[in-house]
Amino acid sequence: MYVRLLVVEDEPRVSRVLRQGLEEDGHAVDVTAYGEEAIWFATENAYSVIILDIMLPDIDGFEVCARLRAHKCWTPILMLTALEDVHNRAKGLDGGADDYLAKPFSFVELGARLRALARRGENPRPAVLSVGSLRLDPAARRAWRGSAELALTTRELRLLELFMSHPGEMLSRSRILEEIWDFAFDGGSNVVDQLVARLRRKVDHPFGTSDIETIRGAGYRLRIE
Numbered sequence: 288m289y290v291r292l293l294v295v296e297d298e299p300r301v302s303r304v305l306r307q308g309l310e311e312d313g314h315a316v317d318v319t320a321y322g323e324e325a326i327w328f329a330t331e332n333a334y335s336v337i338i339l340d341i342m343l344p345d346i347d348g349f350e351v352c353a354r355l356r357a358h359k360c361w362t363p364i365l366m367l368t369a370l371e372d373v374h375n376r377a378k379g380l381d382g383g384a385d386d387y388l389a390k391p392f393s394f395v396e397l398g399a400r401l402r403a404l405a406r407r408g409e410n411p412r413p414a415v416l417s418v419g420s421l422r423l424d425p426a427a428r429r430a431w432r433g434s435a436e437l438a439l440t441t442r443e444l445r446l447l448e449l450f451m452s453h454p455g456e457m458l459s460r461s462r463i464l465e466e467i468w469d470f471a472f473d474g475g476s477n478v479v480d481q482l483v484a485r486l487r488r489k490v491d492h493p494f495g496t497s498d499i500e501t502i503r504g505a506g507y508r509l510r511i512e
């Protein structure tokens with residue numbers, strides 16, 4: 288199976304070895320050392336797999352991954368890192384990476400992971416949203432404040448997802464109405480205020496926070512730190 292690969296790695300020695308080894312296996316390989324350039328490459332070309340280092344000179348691999356997923360680029364991503372700890376692994380996978388390989392790795396191991404990812408193909412999965420100490424996993428329909436899971440109704444979860452998709456942005460009552468109630472709703476903007484109040488009682492009040500701000504006469508905004 289010959290595939291087209293993007294290698295994002297800033298260590299010249301590692302990227303040279305990767306390119307050489309992968310090309311010897313018959314793959315077509317593009318290489319860049321920069322996160323911003325990787326995003327441009329990946330949105331312009333159809334790769335089977337992206338091999339992505341975490342520590343890069345400009346934006347890091349987590350950011351590259353999150354931005355690709357936000358742009359609805361679902362190419363499988365294999366993250367490389369010298370950091371072997373569990374926290375980074377979880378962070379990478381939460382951010383939308385598909386697999387993870389700790390450096391140093393063997394070519395046999397890399398080849399096996401690449402084949403598995405290329406076979407699996409694109410796997411549309413919205414990335415986990417994170418704003419301050421709030422996290423929300425749209426695919427799993429779950430949300431957390433720090434380590435505490437929030438017990439939200441479907442509509443409360445959708446409102447929180449809307450806020451977290453637009454952090455720091457003012458959302459008008461009519462915008463919230465349109466996004467959360469799928470039909471032409473005639474109940475007035477009061478329902479929005481009630482829903483926001485319920486969400487605050489679960490997301491802010493128990494934690495002594497006031498992240499959901501009222502913009503007088505205009506709407507609401509999720510505060511960013």
Ligand code: CA
Nearest residue numbers: 297340342343
């Ligand atoms: Ca690096």
